[in-house]
Amino acid sequence: MLEGKNVALGVCGSIAAYKSALLVRLLVKSGANVQVVMTPDATNFITPLTLSTLSKNPVYTDYFVAETGEWHNHVELGLWADVLVIAPASANTLAKMAVGLTDNLLTAVYLSAKCPVYFAPAMDLDMWKHPSTTANIDTLQSFGNILIAPGTGELASGLHGEGRMAEPEEIIAFLAADIKKKLPLVNIKALVTAGPTYEAIDPVRFIGNHSSGKMGFAIADELAMLGADVTLVSGPSAQVSKQRAVKRINVTTAAEMLEACQQNYTDAAVCVMSAAVADYTPLTVAPQKIKKQDDGLTIETKKTTDILKFLGDNKKEGQLLVGFALETNNEEQNAIEKLKKKNLDFIVLNSLSDAGAGFKTDTNKITIIDRQLQKTTFGLKSKEDVAKDICDKIRSLLKK
Template sequence: MLEGKKILLGVCGSIAAYKSATLVRLLVKAGANVQVVMTSDSTNFITPLTLSTLSKNPVYHEYFKAETGEWNNHVELGLWADIMVIAPASANTMAKMAGGLVDNLLTAVYLSAKCQVYFAPAMDLDMWKHNATRDNISQLQSFGNILIPPGSGELASGLHGEGRMAEPEEIVNFLADDIRKKLPLVNKRVMVTAGPTYEAIDPVRFIGNHSSGKMGFAIADELASLGASVTLVAGPTAQKSKYHNIKRIDITSAAEMLEACLQHFNQSDACVMCAAVADYTPAHVAEQKIKKTEEQFSIELKKTTDILKTLGKQKRNNQVLVGFALETNNEEEHAIEKLKKKNLDLIVLNSLNDSGAGFKSDTNKVTLIDSQLNKTHFGLKNKTEVARDICAKLVELM
């Protein structure tokens, strides 16, 4: 859930600041991009160099860079983040946050942040129980900030009780769980197909197409970021998924893709069939390499099974089936015909006549047509943005 997230970690003056090193390490290990902002007092407990090394990013703790006279732009930092976590959050910093007091870079960044803010308090037992602290926490929560509750145990003063900052592992799990439960496709299973199929002529030759798999992989990544459990059936491609929890099934031929799709279709809440599946395959595959002896050579082809049509016939009322139409003429007419004929809920139309669209390109230009024949036209975008548009419509349909 944290993979690819931009996380701003605020570190305050507390003995618990030593745990920030482990926290940064765990966030980076989870795939997050971490920027650290420290208060001046926190540098007495852990050095910026340590956190910079672990985060692989510069660490900010002053308004101005003394060596150059430049300022650290708190607005840019606040707008950069997907999530801001203040851990440890000292009583002093929480009071400033609650009252809107800005006398250091961290509180300035906090007031500029547009993202969800989490805070993990760390202080002694009496400070934690003080009415002023309780009021400040209530105020912060009323602003929409989320408390990561402290644990109970031995404190720096020697006392035992509440006030101990949550352990780094607990903070990472808290963030992941909170993000997961808010995602629109949590607990939904989606199958995606991507890339070409290769139909063997002999052991070394095949019939294929120019599909790179970029669009299908972008859709799979976007669905995973929305909380879906994704099964990706991929033809031969060099593409890699951003998310390690995507279940990838590698196939070569149309027949293998059909088998994989039938295996997973019934367990899926939705299917996005983005692969460029061969329409024809050789009727006979030579066991040995065919030698170049004849002036002319013919291959008998037979139709492959229409995977999309097959799934459309099996589709339940509570399933959503999405197909793609790559057309060269009468584009909308042909796409609508395919939508109806194959019992789809949505078809994604693109045309090879549009510059920048189609195979291998990093961009695409699509029109979405649903079963009610509502059309949504989009301009030329990179395939990551196109994937967001398609998945937004899928969320709506689901």
């Protein structure tokens, strides 16, 4: 859930600042872009160099850099962030946040932020239990800020009790779960197919096509970003999902893709079949490499099972099935015929005659046709943006 997110991490003056190093590392490992902002006191507990090295970004501690005259724009930082996490959040910083005091860069970024704000307090037991701290936390929560509650254990003072900052792993899990539950497709299971299938002729040759899988992978990533639990069935492809939550099943042949779809179709509320599945497979596969002969080579083939039609024939009420049509002639007519014949909710039409569309490209140009034969045509876009358009259509149908 943190892949591609811009995370501003505020670090305050607390012995728990040593945990910030691991927190930064885990955020980066989760795919987030991390910008650390430290209060001046925080630098007494952990060095900016450590957090800069781990975050791969400069660390900001002051409004101005005296040596260069550079100004760190708190407004830009606040607008840049998709998420602001303050960990550790000291009693001093919590008090400043509650009353809007901006005597350092971090509290100024906080007041400028338009994004969700999470704070993980760290302080001694008596400070944590003090009525002023309790009042400040209540005030911050009333503003919509989200508390990541401290744990119980040995404190820096030697006391044992509540006030320990949540562990970095707990913070990451909290963020991911909280972000996901607010997404529009949470608790929706989705099945996506991508790439080509390869149908073996002999141990070294196959029947295949030019599909790279880029479109299917972009759709799977977009669905996952919207909160869906995504299973991606991919034929041979060098593509890698950007979203770690996508469950990938690798297959080679049409028969293997059919089996994987059958195993995952029943529970899927959304099924997007973007793979370029072979229509034919050799009747027999030679056990050894076929040697070149003087005369021609004839390969007998048989039809593969039509995966899209199988899913359409077995579609449950409320299940959404999306197909693709890559055409070279009579594009719209062929797409509408496929839409009806295979019981689809909508079909995505693209034409090889459009420059920049089709196999292996980073762009695509599509027309979406739904069951009511309503057409929406889009201009040439990146496949990531095309995936957004397709997922917007999915979301609109799920709301009905």
